[in-house]
Amino acid sequence: xxxxxxxxxxxxxxxxxxxxxxxxxxxxxxxxxxxxxxxxxxxxxxxxxxxxxxxxxxxxxxxxxxxxxxxxxxxxxxxxxxxxxxxxxxxxxxxxxxxxxxxxxxxxxxxxxxxxxxxxxxxxxxxxxxxxxxxxxxxxxxxxxxxxxxxxxxx
Ligand code: C2G
Numbered sequence: 001x002x003x004x005x006x007x008x009x010x011x012x013x014x015x016x017x018x019x020x021x022x023x024x025x026x027x028x029x030x031x032x033x034x035x036x037x038x039x040x041x042x043x044x045x046x047x048x049x050x051x052x053x054x055x056x057x058x059x060x061x062x063x064x065x066x067x068x069x070x071x072x073x074x075x076x077x078x079x080x081x082x083x084x085x086x087x088x089x090x091x092x093x094x095x096x097x098x099x100x101x102x103x104x105x106x107x108x109x110x111x112x113x114x115x116x117x118x119x120x121x122x123x124x125x126x127x128x129x130x131x132x133x134x135x136x137x138x139x140x141x142x143x144x145x146x147x148x149x150x151x152x153x154x155x
Contacts (some may be wrong), residue, residue, distance in 0.1 A: 003028060004031045004087070004089075005080060005084060005086040005106075006021075006031070006090050007034035007035075007071045007077070008035070009035075009044070010033070010035060011048035011119045012119045012122050013055075013062075014119070015117060018062065018117065020063075020092055021065060022064050023111050027109070032080075033065050034071035034076070035052065035068050035069070035071055035111045039072070040072050048119075049119075049123070050120075061143045064079060078102065086106045088106060088108075089106050089108050090113045091109075091111075092113040093112050093113055097110075137139070
């Protein structure tokens with residue numbers, strides 16, 4: 001039984017996450033995901049849209065994931081690797097080099113990220129959409145006010 005372990009926030013679950021998990025699952029027989037808790041996210045300078053419970057439910061529903069465990073601190077990786085008899089620790093390559101010290105415990109693998117999608121980009125796109133919509137509403141209101149003014153003056 002070859003066990004794979006990875007960690008992440010996995011907020012606003014998207015194809016970048018799915019494609020990573022699919023590739024990780026193909027490396028072995030069991031894929032364990034250490035999911036960042038809301039508190040740990042704060043220490044990473046992140047605030048996720050979905051709560052830990054919601055993100056865990058979404059991950060658990062992914063066919064590539066066999067077990068979801070909480071990631072509460074950076075230092076838990078070694079004990080998790082020993083506890084779950086992990087053969088491969090793997091992350092997207094934005095983390096390349098960060099976890100090489102774990103290679104004394106198991107194989108460490110960094111896989112290419114999926115380009116042109118990220119949770120932060122999705123959040124930015126949504127914020128821009130909201131801003132554009134607000135501008136359109138504001139313009140419609142201003143146009144309506146102008147029409148009302150003209151109607152009042154013409155009476
Ligand atoms: N990822 C990817 N392609 C993307 C976006 C993310 O392959 N387009 C990968 C990341 O490289 C990471 C995983 O998906 O391996 C989860 O990404 P995040 O949720 O952003 O995780 P992160 O905040 O990097 O947390 O202890 C490790 C940290 O908890 C990792």
